[in-house]
Amino acid sequence: MTPEATSAAARKAAHEQGPRTARNTGTGTGPDAEAAPTGRKAPEQRVTRQRRAVSAALDELDDFLSTQELHRLLHDRGESVSLATTYRILQSMADDGVVDVLRNGDNEAVYRRCAVEHHHHHLLCRNCGRTVEIEAPAVEQWATRVAAEHGFTDAAHTVEIYGLCPECTAAAAAS
Numbered sequence: 527m528t529p530e531a532t533s534a535a536a537r538k539a540a541h542e543q544g545p546r547t548a549r550n551t552g553t554g555t556g557p558d559a560e561a562a563p564t565g566r567k568a569p570e571q572r573v574t575r576q577r578r579a580v581s582a583a584l585d586e587l588d589d590f591l592s593t594q595e596l597h598r599l600l601h602d603r604g605e606s607v608s609l610a611t612t613y614r615i616l617q618s619m620a621d622d623g624v625v626d627v628l629r630n631g632d633n634e635a636v637y638r639r640c641a642v643e644h645h646h647h648h649l650l651c652r653n654c655g656r657t658v659e660i661e662a663p664a665v666e667q668w669a670t671r672v673a674a675e676h677g678f679t680d681a682a683h684t685v686e687i688y689g690l691c692p693e694c695t696a697a698a699a700a701s
Contacts, residue, residue, distance in 0.1 A: 576605075576606075576607040576611050576612075576615060577615050579600055579603075579605040579607055580596065580600070580607065580612060580615045580616065580619075581619075581639075583596060583599055583600060583603070583605075584596075584619075584625060584637070584638070584639040585639060587638065587639075588638075588657075589638065589655050589656065589657055590626075590628065590630070590636035590637060590638040590650075590655065590657055591636055591637065591638070592630070592634050592635065592636050592637075593609070593612050593613050593616055593635070593637070594609070596612055596616070596637070597609045597612045600612065616637050619637070620637065624639065625637045625638060625639050625640070626638055626639075626640045626648070628648065628650075628684070628686050630650075630655075631652060631688070638657065640659060645666075646659050646660065646661055646662075647659075647660050647661075647662050647665065647684075647685040647686065647687070648660065648686050648687070649687045649688075649689065650686055650687070650688050650689075651688075651689065651690055651691035651694055652688050652689065652690060653690055653691070653694040653698075654691060654693070654694050656691045656693075656694075660687075662685065665683075665685050669681060669683045
């Protein structure tokens with residue numbers, strides 16, 4: 527059976543069975559995992575060799591990285607994952623709430639598996655890329671209030687703060 531036929535057969539079977547519990551693949555949480563943080567259920571993902579390789583690489587990294595950087599890392603490790611597949615897997619993981627995605631200074635999407643599973647924000651060093659996850663209750667209250675003032679409901683937001691980390695600030699002052 528071709529991959530397209532297998533995929534079509536799987537979609538048909540899923541449709542006939544009705545809704546299924548979302549699985550947060552790549553984190554080992556199993557079939558009873560909760561839905562993505564947005565409250566919507568993520569579609570069930572096939573756990574492929576490529577998806578496991580991407581997930582394992584993300585587990586070992588602390589900083590955000592681009593799809594091209596991740597692809598290069600996978601290639602250096604001897605993993606056979608195409609750049610297009612790496613893009614699709616990262617986008618799927620972002621859609622499922624498994625990784626955070628933001629735009630770097632070059633407006634390029636960068637990804638990271640974050641340590642916290644609830645809504646949060648980031649401090650990012652413009653020089654070295656160091657990232658610190660932060661909680662910002664004042665921002666949450668402000669966003670909710672501003673949305674309500676304008677009649678918006680179910681509002682979402684992203685806040686990233688860019689600056690220089692202490693090490694880069696010290697290095698800049700020393701030179």
